[in-house]
Structure formats: C-alpha cells, structure tokens
Amino acid sequence: MGEPKGPGAGAPVHEERLTLQLEAAEERLRVVLGLTDSIVFEIDAEGRYLAALTKSDELLAVPRDQIIGRTMAETLGAQTAAPFMERIHKVLSTRQPERFEYSLDVGGKRLWFSADGLPASQRESVVFLVRDITQQKTLEHKLLQADRLAALGTMAAGVAHEVNNPLGYVSSNLNFIGEVLEEVKRALSDPEGPRDPEALRSTLEECVEALQEARQGTARIRAVVGDLTTFARGEDTASREGLADVRRALETSLNMAMPQLKHRAKVVRNLEELPSVRGNESRLGQVFLNLLLNAAQAIPEGAPGENTIEVRAWAEPGGVLVEVRDTGEGIPAENLERIFDPFFSTKPAGMGTGLGLAISHGLISAMQGELSVESTVGKGTCFRVRLPAT
16 A cells, blocks of 8 residues: 555655654754753743753753743742843834843842843744853952942042031030039029029020030931932842832932032022832932042032032933033043943043043943933033933
C-alpha cells in the first residue's frame, strides 16, 4: 500500500516538524538567557503570565511553575503589579517599546532589574526582556553618595553660619534667662518680699520673650540639621520608584542652598502647585541642589544686589517644568556640548568633581524626563528640567 494522498495528508508531519523547530528555538533561547542571566516574560493585557523563560528560578520572585496562567497582581501583589500594568497598557496602545527599571525582594535580597517591553507581533501581549542590574545600581548608589557628600562639602561653610547664627542668640538668651531667674530667686527669698513688683514683672515678661526667641532659634537649627540629614541619607529607601513631590524637593533644596545663594544674588521664587511625578524625591532634590550650586558658582561674590537666581516651576500639559536661571558668566558654546559629560568641568580645581551635571542628567533621564541648558556668555544660564506627570 502507498502513503496517503490528498489535501492535508502531510499536515501531521508539518506540525511535528514545526513543533521540533519551536522546541529547538526555545532551547537556543534558554542557552542565550543562561549566558546573560536574563529573563523573558510574555504578559497579556490583563497582566497574565503567558510564558517565562530563564536559566533558573534564582532571579524570580515566584517560581515559574507558580506564575504561568496567573496574573501579576495574584503573584506579586496589586501594588507591585501596578507600575507593570501601566507600562503594559502603554506598549499595547502605542505599539512602541518601553524601558524601565524596578526592584523586587528575591530570596531575601533586594534586586534591581531593567525591563524592555515590546508588543507581541500577533497577540495582545507584551514581551519583556529583563536583566539583573543590581551590581550596576550598587555602583550608581556609591557614585551618588560621593556626589552628595561633595555637595555637602561645598555647603559646609554656609551651613556652619546658618547654625552658628541662631545658636549665638539662643546662648545669649539662655544666659539672660539665667540672670533673670537668679534675680527672681533673690527677690522671693527676701523676707519683706519683692521691693519693686512691677519691675520684677516686666523683667519676667522679657524673660518670656527671650525664651520664645530661643525656641525659634532651636527650631531653625533643627530645620537646617533635618534638611542635611534627609539629603545625606537620601538613599535609605534604596531609591524605590514612587511618587515624588517636585515642589517639596525644590523648596528643600532651596533652603539648603540659600547660604550659598544669598551672598551672590537675589533669589526669586515662582513656584506653582504641581502634580506628582514618578520617581525618587531624594534624587530629584539632589538634581535641584546641583543646579542651584552651579548657579551660585557662576556668579562672583560681592554684588548680590546686581544679580539674580530665578527658580520657576509650573505645570504644563502632561508634565512639570522647572527652570533655574542665573545672571552669571554664562557658558561658552564649545562647552555646552560637553556640559553633561562625566568629569567635564570649567570650575577651578577643588570647586567640584565634574560629576554633578552628569549625574543629574542621568537621574532625570531615568525618570523619563529631560534636562537641557541654554546659555549666553556674559548674560547667564538657564537649566530646564521637564518631567512627565503621573
């Protein structure tokens, strides 16, 4: 007997060959993923895992056999799944790739990942290529901390003055209060009682006023130290992505930089109510502080009444725009192209690391924003930060 003839006779053979080819392709993909420690997920519009390919389960928060067919909200929790779902819907609606970073607790450790999402060709799903970038983020953290400490060093003299000034009148008022209490003690110990009750009452009222001034001084010191502490330990939250209050970050940075700014220029604030942005507020404050310190250093000391540093912030369609504009020396055109390059600096030796603007540019880019600059020699410079609103 001969082999079956007619339409569809070769279909089983073709399907078997196609299955073998798919299995071979999947095996090759697993080998590649094993060499790169990467993960491939396919997730549909409802957040359901359709596929998960990886060398092992070591980098997965939940083992593979427990996630296929289940949603991200079921396996990771609604809060963790929310940013993913936002990106999935964006990729499916725009049909454009999307890159973002996220962190998860895996095996008792906090790991960082970079994800590239692409729309699947013939299905309403998104394919993510995920890479472990924990080591890179650790190095970034150390670099950011070094830049943060450099900024604190730049502000050290001004901060010392900001603390020393209220500390001086706190000490003076406490001495005055001590003298008044001794006077009251002597008056009360007199068997005949206070000889001039009205004068004693007036002195006690002065004592109350001095005490109130001392309280205001300690509140000012607490605010300065609090801002410094918040800035210095800004990475305690491991820079997890959340909602950042742009105006609060800007006002905190202005308060910290004011000792440097007020001796060089008049500071003009024009801050409107702003929507939140997705990002890390501490890192955003670090960007603003770098821009403010750069503006201060672009203006020579000695003529604060002749120069201005203007800080503006307002909402625009789809986002937030912040400007830091100074009337300093300006930046030559040939330097503008390199202004965000690491270690490039036009400042004298000892005035900076050459990393502040490069780090700031990287932080804003990581928030899907844009940091740009315009400058005219002899007229001044304007840095603009654009951030997408949530």
